[in-house]
Amino acid sequence: MATAAIIGGGVIGGGWAARFLLMGWDVRVFDPDPEAERKIAEVLAGARASLPGLADVAMPQEGRLTFHPTIPEAVAGAEWIQESVPERLELKRKVYQTVQEHCAPDAVIGSSTSGFKPSELQGDAVRPGQIVVTHPFNPVYLLPLIELVTTEANPVELVDRAKAVLEGIGCYPLHLKKEIDAHIADRFLEAVWREALWLIKDGIATTEEIDNAIRYGFGLRWAQMGLFETYRIAGGEAGMRHFIEQFGPCLSWPWTKLMDVPDLDDALIDAVAGQSDAQSGAYSIRELERMRDTNLVSILRGLKAQNWGAGALLKAQDVRMSTLPERLEDVADLSQPILTVSQAVPLDWTDYNGHMNEARYLTAFGDATDRMMRLVGCDADYVASGVSFFTVETHIRHLDEAKAGARIRVESQCLEGQGKRMHLFHRMYGGERLLATGEHMLIHVSLETRSSAMPDDRVAVPMARLAETHAGLPRPEGAGKAVGVR
Numbered sequence: 001m002a003t004a005a006i007i008g009g010g011v012i013g014g015g016w017a018a019r020f021l022l023m024g025w026d027v028r029v030f031d032p033d034p035e036a037e038r039k040i041a042e043v044l045a046g047a048r049a050s051l052p053g054l055a056d057v058a059m060p061q062e063g064r065l066t067f068h069p070t071i072p073e074a075v076a077g078a079e080w081i082q083e084s085v086p087e088r089l090e091l092k093r094k095v096y097q098t099v100q101e102h103c104a105p106d107a108v109i110g111s112s113t114s115g116f117k118p119s120e121l122q123g124d125a126v127r128p129g130q131i132v133v134t135h136p137f138n139p140v141y142l143l144p145l146i147e148l149v150t151t152e153a154n155p156v157e158l159v160d161r162a163k164a165v166l167e168g169i170g171c172y173p174l175h176l177k178k179e180i181d182a183h184i185a186d187r188f189l190e191a192v193w194r195e196a197l198w199l200i201k202d203g204i205a206t207t208e209e210i211d212n213a214i215r216y217g218f219g220l221r222w223a224q225m226g227l228f229e230t231y232r233i234a235g236g237e238a239g240m241r242h243f244i245e246q247f248g249p250c251l252s253w254p255w256t257k258l259m260d261v262p263d264l265d266d267a268l269i270d271a272v273a274g275q276s277d278a279q280s281g282a283y284s285i286r287e288l289e290r291m292r293d294t295n296l297v298s299i300l301r302g303l304k305a306q307n308w309g310a311g312a313l314l315k316a317q318d319v320r321m322s323t324l325p326e327r328l329e330d331v332a333d334l335s336q337p338i339l340t341v342s343q344a345v346p347l348d349w350t351d352y353n354g355h356m357n358e359a360r361y362l363t364a365f366g367d368a369t370d371r372m373m374r375l376v377g378c379d380a381d382y383v384a385s386g387v388s389f390f391t392v393e394t395h396i397r398h399l400d401e402a403k404a405g406a407r408i409r410v411e412s413q414c415l416e417g418q419g420k421r422m423h424l425f426h427r428m429y430g431g432e433r434l435l436a437t438g439e440h441m442l443i444h445v446s447l448e449t450r451s452s453a454m455p456d457d458r459v460a461v462p463m464a465r466l467a468e469t470h471a472g473l474p475r476p477e478g479a480g481k482a483v484g485v486r
């Protein structure tokens, strides 16, 4: 099992611990705060409810979390050491000194620093080449971006290994060409923050109005296209050149106070903190984190459905992690029901009753049906040739609950596969518990005439083979039932 050491388990260290753990790594934590174990347990609970639901395939088995009283004990056997102690250069350098006395000489030491350059961190370290910046974004377990900043002291092999590890735990390592204070993203964030503080100080807007200006408008655009692609479109058919021509001159108008830092005096701090209390004080930080995570999961799953931006990354990761069969030949034992879905319940699949919403059972059974179609040869190429299946009848029984983050799996049985008909029976399990069954009748169709049509041998032959083999299985309890009063 791969092992990561987390040095400093606060907001960011806790998020790293959760991501590594849920991606199957053992995690060893050192943090002198006596409350660290409780705080990380709370971050982990949020991560367990949200991260697994970004995948539409089974995540790796969760790793083991242990806490250690000293740095030497925490880094023992670790191949990745993530430093997330407070943003003080001397403290970070002191930590590296102890870490390097006791860690493997080829382990990667990543720093979460928001602002220091790697050359500053490497300073007088005994092995500067081991230390890189791996700057994450909060919540580390959901946001994939990691700014990877290196120097010439870092061997290419170590940098490549760092990228591979980050990709392996579902991150998007953005390797900066050159080191610079505050990397790329924090320079933007600071610019925006500075403007926002001026707007409050000058009495133009409150914290809530500024947040609304972002979340009802350009924040939504940025999440999916960033800055330049958005502005290219804003230039109309003439694109970026026209955009610059039209809006470039404003850059020299006195619109922004970007270069001036507002004085963070008591009056401004009271104004910001007071407005923030009025805006969000009704919720605890944990409640706000939960809302943020649910929203992020919904946005990311939306982007995933479009195979776009951060969503495309998630889709590619599913392909890497999937072990489910795509062809009949891949099925280990064709005489048994086939595993067609294995995933966790996404946060945005749950409802006001605190469990998986009824519509999502059909989503999961629909995915199981799609896999059964592919298994009998009705794959993307087949559909592109103008033929497919339509589902004409569905009967779902809801037998038990599933909550956010719970692992579910669907096992599928073919009750009939003859002529134009494919009759499927899916069982959804959570561990050993039967959660639901779904029975579906599919009819083979021509996509041109939109009416039933006989399949050709590409589907007819494997479908008949599957149906014949599954004919040996007992008829499932509940098959053929209609809704009725017991």
Ligand SMILES: NC(=O)C1=CN([C@@H]2O[C@H](COP(=O)(O)OP(=O)(O)OC[C@H]3O[C@@H](n4cnc5c(N)ncnc54)[C@H](O)[C@@H]3O)[C@@H](O)[C@H]2O)C=CC1
Pocket: 007, 008, 009, 010, 011, 012, 013, 030, 031, 032, 033, 036, 083, 084, 085, 086, 087, 088, 095, 112, 113, 114, 115, 135, 136, 137, 138
């Ligand atoms: N909070 C944020 O939004 C982000 C912070 N960062 C960076 O992550 C780092 C940590 O920041 P946060 O997690 O926000 O701070 P934090 O204050 O939440 O956590 C710091 C943790 O380090 C522990 N600590 C203090 N001295 C230590 C030592 N000698 N050895 C081990 N642990 C020690 C503290 O007990 C605390 O739990 C900083 O470098 C910061 O710039 C990066 C991205 C975002």
Ligand SMILES: C[N+](C)(C)CC(=O)CC(=O)[O-]
Pocket: 113, 114, 136, 137, 138, 186, 189
């Ligand atoms: C405020 N901050 C500079 C510590 C923020 C970051 O570094 C990244 C983030 O999560 O916004």
